Amino acid sequence: MTHAPYDCTAALAELDAFxxxxxxIESAERMQQHLVQCRHCTQxxxxxxxxxxxxxxxxxxxxxxxxxxxxIHALLLDASAHE
Amino acid sequence: xxxxPTPSFDAEALPHxxxxxxxxxxxxxxxxxxxxxxxxxxxxxxRAWGSFRPGSNAxxxxxxxxxxxxxxxxxxxxxxxxxxxxxAIPELPDAGDPDPEGRFFAELVDEEVLAALDRxxxxxxxxxxxxxxxxxxxxxxxxxxxxxxxxxxSRLFRAxxxxxxxxxxxxxxxxxxxxxxxxx
Numbered sequence: 677m678t679h680a681p682y683d684c685t686a687a688l689a690e691l692d693a694f695x696x697x698x699x700x701i702e703s704a705e706r707m708q709q710h711l712v713q714c715r716h717c718t719q720x721x722x723x724x725x726x727x728x729x730x731x732x733x734x735x736x737x738x739x740x741x742x743x744x745x746x747x748i749h750a751l752l753l754d755a756s757a758h759e
Numbered sequence: 760x761x762x763x764p765t766p767s768f769d770a771e772a773l774p775h776x777x778x779x780x781x782x783x784x785x786x787x788x789x790x791x792x793x794x795x796x797x798x799x800x801x802x803x804x805x806r807a808w809g810s811f812r813p814g815s816n817a818x819x820x821x822x823x824x825x826x827x828x829x830x831x832x833x834x835x836x837x838x839x840x841x842x843x844x845x846x847a848i849p850e851l852p853d854a855g856d857p858d859p860e861g862r863f864f865a866e867l868v869d870e871e872v873l874a875a876l877d878r879x880x881x882x883x884x885x886x887x888x889x890x891x892x893x894x895x896x897x898x899x900x901x902x903x904x905x906x907x908x909x910x911x912x913s914r915l916f917r918a919x920x921x922x923x924x925x926x927x928x929x930x931x932x933x934x935x936x937x938x939x940x941x942x943x
Contacts, residue, residue, distance in 0.1 A: 692912075692915065692916070692919075693897070696896070696897075698896060698897060715854070716853070716854065719852075719853075719854055719859050719860055720851055722859075722860035722861065723851065723852060723859065723860055723861040723923075724861075724919075726860060726861035726862060726864040726865065727861055727864050727919065727922075727923055727926075728891060729864070729865070730864040730865060730867065730872060731872070731887070731891040731892050732891065732892065732894065734869060734872055734873065734892050735781060735891070735892030735893050735894065737869075738777075738780070738781050738784065739777045739780070740776040740777045740779070740780035740797070741780070741790070741794065743794075744776075744780065744794045744797060744798065745776060747794075747798060748773075748776065748797070748798060748801050749773075751798070751801065751802060752768070752769060752801070752805065755802075755805055
């Protein structure tokens, strides 16, 4: 079985999955070995991670308003009372 | 008597209210509409609870219902055309660029990031919203949007590049990216 060489193109194609922790362990190890040797991909990795972190912060700070939560609880109670 | 095989709607659905509200807010663009959309979604989901397969993903299932509710009832009244060009994909920075590691991202205000996100075409905005803001794994995004995994990845790739390009341009124009001192 032959493998295509694991170069920057291959690494960058998997980078997002790697940063999300969605790469299988073997692929993740191969990625780590590549990153140790490749400054370019490491820099791109930092860039992507900075972007991702910024978006995650947006996602975490807003919660469902208490009033809406209460309304939905009331609706569900009401619905189960009519079953 | 054997225990009921159907998990309780409350236990499965209520933990996802934050996600539903945030996704609803981005879809509708305002809090009051988002609240109504989430409420409609929960009622619809409750009625459809019998069709939920136990053990499958409740969050993706709920997001699917929310989006369908939005598309059928709300979308027509919302949002104008968006001007972002999805064809011209910006390059990633190279080592010679100022701020190649994207430190400026952390300095951007929420409003600007959200405005850039809202300028994406819906199908691109939705993958970023679920994947990057809400942190859903690829598979769950695919399930929620009813599209193949490969499409999730390709849309995500393109949407992130466009978004990065937009934010980078904004950061440059507003002095958040300063030229590096060394010019070797």
